[in-house]
Amino acid sequence: MPFQPAFLPTRSWHWLIDELANHFGDDASLPSEKAAAIRAYLTANAADAVPGKLAGKYLRRIPPGETPQRITGNPAFAREHRLPEQVWKDPNIVAKSNCPACHQRAERRDSDGH
Numbered sequence: 001m002p003f004q005p006a007f008l009p010t011r012s013w014h015w016l017i018d019e020l021a022n023h024f025g026d027d028a029s030l031p032s033e034k035a036a037a038i039r040a041y042l043t044a045n046a047a048d049a050v051p052g053k054l055a056g057k058y059l060r061r062i063p064p065g066e067t068p069q070r071i072t073g074n075p076a077f078a079r080e081h082r083l084p085e086q087v088w089k090d091p092n093i094v095a096k097s098n099c100p101a102c103h104q105r106a107e108r109r110d111s112d113g114h
Contacts (some may be wrong), residue, residue: 005045006055013042072096
């Protein structure tokens with residue numbers, strides 16, 4: 001499931017596109033024209049590029065100059081997902097990045113959809 005660009009600032013999306021050859025241990029390399037198109041979309045819709053409730057909530061907790069590499073590492077994500085450790089070990093959830101496990105409307109880009 002692709003994440004909403006508003007979860008990270010522009011600098012994070014630049015870093016992630018620049019590092020596609022080692023995308024969290026996988027080679028996610030793309031042809032340069034596809035990478036450029038994805039970069040353009042992500043940066044145009046990043047937290048610091050688009051005003052709004054979601055963008056502001058996620059951006060205000062990131063210290064200036066910090067470049068989070070994972071949405072799950074964003075302080076706003078951590079604050080909203082303070083759950084007992086056994087929740088993250090549930091075989092139906094497995095990872096903090098598995099948004100649809102808890103947010104049924106996540107794949108429709110509705111992060112509040114429980």
